Amino acid sequence: MTNPTDHLLRYRPWKGELNPPVYASWAMARSSLRLLFRRKIFWALYALALMIFFFFFYGQYLVVWIQMQTASQTVNFGAMPVKMSELTKFLDKLNLNGSPHTFGNFIWFEGYVAMIVLALAGAVLVGNDFQYGSLPFYLSKPIGRRHYVLGKMLGIGAFINLLTTIPALLLFIQAGLLNDWQSYYIDNYLLLLGILGYGLLLTVVLSLLLVATAVWVRRTVPLIMIWSGLFVLCHRVANFLVEVQNLSPLWRLIDLWNNLYLVGLWLMRADPEAVKLGPQPEPWQAALVLAGVCIGSMLYLRKRIQAIEIVS
Amino acid sequence: MPNSTLASAPPLLLLEQVSKWYGPVLSLNQVTLELNAGITGLVGPNGAGKSTLIKLATGLIAPSLGRVTVRGRDASDWRTRHSIGYCPDHDAFYEEMSGRDFVRTMAKLNGFHSSQVTARSEYVLQQVGMVERADRKLRGYSKGMRQRIKLAQALLHDPELLILDEPLSGIDPLGRQEMLDLFNALAAQGKCLLISSHELEELEKLTNHVAILSRGRIAAVGTLQQIRELLDDYPMSVRVVLDQPKELAKSLLELDGVLGFDFTDDGLTIRARSPERFFAGFQKLVLEKGIIVREMEPLDDSAHAILGYLLGGSGKT
Numbered sequence: 001m002t003n004p005t006d007h008l009l010r011y012r013p014w015k016g017e018l019n020p021p022v023y024a025s026w027a028m029a030r031s032s033l034r035l036l037f038r039r040k041i042f043w044a045l046y047a048l049a050l051m052i053f054f055f056f057f058y059g060q061y062l063v064v065w066i067q068m069q070t071a072s073q074t075v076n077f078g079a080m081p082v083k084m085s086e087l088t089k090f091l092d093k094l095n096l097n098g099s100p101h102t103f104g105n106f107i108w109f110e111g112y113v114a115m116i117v118l119a120l121a122g123a124v125l126v127g128n129d130f131q132y133g134s135l136p137f138y139l140s141k142p143i144g145r146r147h148y149v150l151g152k153m154l155g156i157g158a159f160i161n162l163l164t165t166i167p168a169l170l171l172f173i174q175a176g177l178l179n180d181w182q183s184y185y186i187d188n189y190l191l192l193l194g195i196l197g198y199g200l201l202l203t204v205v206l207s208l209l210l211v212a213t214a215v216w217v218r219r220t221v222p223l224i225m226i227w228s229g230l231f232v233l234c235h236r237v238a239n240f241l242v243e244v245q246n247l248s249p250l251w252r253l254i255d256l257w258n259n260l261y262l263v264g265l266w267l268m269r270a271d272p273e274a275v276k277l278g279p280q281p282e283p284w285q286a287a288l289v290l291a292g293v294c295i296g297s298m299l300y301l302r303k304r305i306q307a308i309e310i311v312s
Numbered sequence: 313m314p315n316s317t318l319a320s321a322p323p324l325l326l327l328e329q330v331s332k333w334y335g336p337v338l339s340l341n342q343v344t345l346e347l348n349a350g351i352t353g354l355v356g357p358n359g360a361g362k363s364t365l366i367k368l369a370t371g372l373i374a375p376s377l378g379r380v381t382v383r384g385r386d387a388s389d390w391r392t393r394h395s396i397g398y399c400p401d402h403d404a405f406y407e408e409m410s411g412r413d414f415v416r417t418m419a420k421l422n423g424f425h426s427s428q429v430t431a432r433s434e435y436v437l438q439q440v441g442m443v444e445r446a447d448r449k450l451r452g453y454s455k456g457m458r459q460r461i462k463l464a465q466a467l468l469h470d471p472e473l474l475i476l477d478e479p480l481s482g483i484d485p486l487g488r489q490e491m492l493d494l495f496n497a498l499a500a501q502g503k504c505l506l507i508s509s510h511e512l513e514e515l516e517k518l519t520n521h522v523a524i525l526s527r528g529r530i531a532a533v534g535t536l537q538q539i540r541e542l543l544d545d546y547p548m549s550v551r552v553v554l555d556q557p558k559e560l561a562k563s564l565l566e567l568d569g570v571l572g573f574d575f576t577d578d579g580l581t582i583r584a585r586s587p588e589r590f591f592a593g594f595q596k597l598v599l600e601k602g603i604i605v606r607e608m609e610p611l612d613d614s615a616h617a618i619l620g621y622l623l624g625g626s627g628k629t
Contacts, residue, residue, distance in 0.1 A: 016428065017425075018394070018422060018423030018424060018425075018469070019423040019424070019425060020423065021390060021423065023420070023423060024420060024421040024422070024423060027417060027420030027421055028421065031406070031417050035406065035408065038408060128404070128406070132402075132404030133400075133402050133404045134404040134405060134406070136367075136370070136372055136398065136400050137400065137404075137405070137418065137465070138421065139371075139372055140370050140371075140372065140393060140396065140397075140398035140400070140466075141393060141418065141421040141422055142390055142391060142392075142393040142394045142422060142423060142469075143390055143393075143421060144390040147390070
């Protein structure tokens with residue numbers, strides 16, 4: 001049906017098919033990533049993350065190189081000949097050998113950077129939607145509330161994986177190339193799945209938790225305080241209770257980052273005895289705590305994102 | 313959609329006995345409203361429940377009681393929002409984005425394929441007159457530019473129902489006329505526009521169909537004339553400029569519905585109860601008596617006056 005005014009204003013009605021709302025979630029995720037990478041202040045933290053990656057990357061290379069160069073050599077201590085390979089055993093402590101602990105440690109350290117960026121960016125990515133009322137712009141589009149949460153989680157998850165899982169996968173590839181690559185990749189395919197599982201775990205838990213806390217406190221400073229409390233204070237308190245007060249290792253369950261680490265190592269089939277901090281709870285106990293955190297966050301989000309306007 | 317199909321289709325927007333509480337605060341009280349094609353102004357004082365009604369209509373909040381449907385489908389269903397374009401009052405964006413990026417992002421949220429995002433975004437930017445200014449960051453935009461960008465994102469998916477909250481606020485007079493022309497063009501295409509505005513004069517230029525909200529209730533819905541007719545307690549005042557006021561005054565009291573009159577410098581001010589009957593009788597009277605009326609002006613049938621009467625004011629403008 002055309003009207004004279006159509007011609008006058010050249011208004012052209014839209015006729016065509018639209019994508020399903022999941023695509024909107026992906027569009028939201030890309031916007032979130034753009035916002036994260038536009039902030040120059042974060043680039044110092046990205047540089048730090050890159051340094052950690054290079055430390056592991058060149059560390060792995062160096063360890064293999066030293067061992068190859070000096071494997072057959074011996075040195076004399078007095079009259080006693082000692083093989084060089086015995087002297088370089090301390091390098092094993094660094095776990096720069098393509099073992100599950102290499103990737104566990106790498107993600108542990110990269111995680112600190114990811115945490116700081118997320119604490120700083122949480123308000124920008126999610127809190128502002130509530131603080132300044134831009135949520136109606138999203139929810140007036142043909143998407144459900146779950147698509148909104150999914151979009152935000154995708155953005156945060158993609159960022160976490162860019163800092164943790166993807167570089168860990170590069171280290172995995174490098175470890176294979178430095179060793180007998182065919183046997184390394186075949187023998188360690190479960191490790192590869194474990195790295196991906198660890199990445200997925202980080203994505204789900206951290207993105208849900210960040211969206212929930214950002215929806216709750218909204219502003220940057222309180223968000224940093226909560227995030228620091230969860231990941232720094234709880235870590236210190238757990239160490240103090242278990243190592244200084246000699247309380248049950250179950251107290252470590254209050255340390256969320258440690259729980260992620262434990263479940264991650266379990267996914268990568270790491271030797272549980274070789275976990276770097278002293279007595280630890282069982283991985284299933286840590287997994288239960290993480291599941292509780294996820295369920296709590298989801299319940300909170302379900303309630304909060306329905307109530308756009310509160311009249312006091 | 314063919315006209316016959318449209319006629320049998322469920323109402324575009326239907327609120328049935330809708331109430332909304334925010335804790336102990338009753339924001340909307342048993343509101344029933346049905347809208348189809350055309351422009352409807354939503355007017356009422358602050359706190360009357362306009363924002364709540366708009367949020368219910370867009371499905372952003374759910375009613376505590378009653379039902380809100382758009383073309384028969386529950387407004388809270390996300391699929392309904394394919395039919396709704398919403399231009400909110402507040403302008404909270406990602407200030408670091410440019411206007412163009414914002415509209416493009418909103419196009420993606422609407423589900424446009426990546427190949428169509430640019431074309432459709434540019435098209436709506438052109439409609440609201442922002443093509444040349446769209447690359448500036450949103451933080452540098454004036455209030456009027458923000459309004460235009462908000463309107464652009466509401467038009468993206470060519471919705472049947474456009475809900476515009478204070479769309480003219482901050483826009484310069486020339487821009488206002490462009491916007492009014494655009495709204496009229498959209499209404500002429502069979503779209504339904506629900507426009508909340510405090511600027512009653514501008515709203516009157518656009519439509520005379522209004523829904524008046526007061527204290528959470530719909531006080532009146534209809535054209536301004538229909539609503540004015542129903543206000544029996546408030547006689548209408550009409551200023552008449554003529555040369556023989558005494559001659560007219562003699563006959564006036566015989567007219568049905570005339571309550572009284574006052575002499576003015578250039579004629580009379582007449583108070584009548586029923587505007588429709590009064591105007592019909594008045595026309596007949598002046599023709600019979602051969603009285604020359606130079607000017608005639610109703611003093612209180614404007615939206616301002618009607619709103620004033622309904623909400624307890626004097627109604628005089």
